[in-house]
Amino acid sequence: MASGSNPRGDCPGISVLMPCRDCRDTLGPAMDSVLAQQGVDFEVLAVDDGSVDGADLVLANYAARDPRVRLLSPGRVGLVRALNMGLDAARGRYVARMDADDLCLPGRFAAQAKILDHRPEVGLVGCRVRFGGCREACAGYARHVDWINELTRHESISLNRFVECPLAHPSIMFRRDLALDLGAYRQGAFPEDYELVLRWLEQGVRMEKAQAELLVWNDPPGRLSRSHERYSIEAFYRLKAGFLARWLAANNPVHPRVWVLGAGRTSRRRSDLLLGHGVRIEAYVDIDPRKVGRPVHGRPVVHRDRLPEPGRVFVVSYVASLGARADICAHLKSRGYVPGRDFVLAA
DSSP states (O other), X not given: OOOSOOTTOOOOSEEEEEEESSOHHHXXXXXXXXXXXXXXXEEEEEEEOOOOSSHHHHHHXXXXXXXXXXXXXXXXXXHHHHHHHHHHHOOSSEEEEOOTTSEEOTTHHHHHHHHHHHOTTEEEEEEEEEEOSOTTTTXXXXXXXXXXXXXXXXXXXXXXXXXXXXXXXXXXXXXXXXXXXXXXXXXXXXXXXXXXXXXXXXXXXXXXEEEEEEEEEOXXXXXXXXXXXXXXXXXXXXXXXXXXXXXXXXXOTXXXXXXXXXXXXXXXXXXXXXXXXXXXXXXXXXXXXXXXXXXXXXXXEEEGXXXXXXXXXXXXXXXXXXXXXXXXXXXXXXXXXXXXXXXXXXX
């Protein structure tokens, strides 16, 4: 991939897709961090989604000063349409996502493009991210950042896709042809970024991460993931139920039968979403003596120490309490259960 500032306006190697709405206070540092990237040709597709706080004027100023910035002003069309309008206008071979309240760290685009350049089997590259919020005030979000930073290889990204989105969306770079061949962002009552990742993984896209921290992922109070209903916990579980059911149909050796780890009300409510997709819950697994031995909705509740031998059942874990995920994995592995073959995590 050619490097430099691309002064002639030729098609750049990378199109940076950055939707913007009412982000005047954070837009300058975000844009500066993008324009400071070196070693690759890129354009910035800044899609102003009807800003009323002056962010549109800031974007216009950047576009007037730097020919790499292309401003699209469709009015208030919503995030998904803004993303897809930017994709339609993209000229780069690769597309890098960026949000107007985050910061690119030096070398981000070059590192990610290098992976795509040298590994043709990889379709999407993320990176480790640096948490930009307050770890004490936003402990849950910080733990999520720590978790996704552990998932750097395709195998772990793919296997953990049903827990939460395994990539920070503004950190990704992907081949533009993927959006043309497999479809771009979809509108619906679900998080558009997670849906894209689940759909592309389902269709065989290999995803990797650069090992370095290359993005500061901020957590402002007004972030859509905090305020819009399509990013609610319930929306996440509704979305992933269909993808998980199809994955089970392809990977569960005793499909459609599963045992659900977690007999509490919340775990049952979330696992019940699988029933509408043809999955049959045979039993619940728990360690709470108040639940074990007491059938729920006609299904037995079995202590996890009494799980059948691997190969006889497939376990889907819906336990989401702090620290439970590691404990569950360790216990199931000690019993000979293999991730992806005998069990999968869904919380």
